[in-house]
Structure formats: C-alpha cells, structure tokens
C-alpha cells in the first residue's frame with residue numbers, strides 16, 4: 225500500500241495503519257521541509273486527534 229503525501233493527514237493515516245501492521249510507503253513530493261509557513265497554533269480538534277493517537281504531550 226502506498227500513502228501519498230506526508231502532510232498531517234497522510235502522516236496520521238500512515239501511523240495508524242503502521243500500528244495495525246499494514247505495510248505502507250509514505251511518499252512526499254516536496255524535497256525539503258522548507259515550505260510556505262502554515263500556521264502557528266493547534267486547534268482543540270487537532271489536539272484531540274493527537275491525544276486519540278497517543279501523541280501527547282508534545283515535545284517542548
């Protein structure tokens with residue numbers, strides 16, 4: 225299985241699938257992480273999603 229795009233949605237899906245033992249390849253079109261600035265805050269729904277995936281607390 226191939227997961228396209230290492231944005232927040234693709235990475236989250238990849239993590240959930242990998243935890244279930246689903247083979248996958250995470251690919252990303254952008255050659256670097258230096259891309260247009262995208263935000264400065266996590267909304268409550270985003271934090272809830274991270275918590276549901278067991279990813280809290282966040283690193284400082």
Ligand SMILES: Cc1cc2nc3c(=O)[nH]c(=O)nc-3n(C[C@H](O)[C@H](O)[C@H](O)COP(=O)(O)OP(=O)(O)OC[C@H]3O[C@@H](n4cnc5c(N)ncnc54)[C@H](O)[C@@H]3O)c2cc1C
Nearest residue numbers: 229230231232233234251252253254262263264265266267
């Ligand atoms: C200016 C701006 C400010 C924002 N501020 C905030 C904020 O403060 N807080 C917040 O929570 N959200 C914010 N957002 C929204 C947030 O960035 C998006 O909701 C989030 O990035 C969406 O994630 P995604 O994984 O759906 O898509 P994306 O982040 O777009 O990820 C998709 C990835 O797929 C890759 N891709 C696409 N096509 C291919 C292909 N064919 N092959 C391989 N890779 C491919 C792209 O390079 C990209 O990295 C902001 C957005 C913008 C534009």
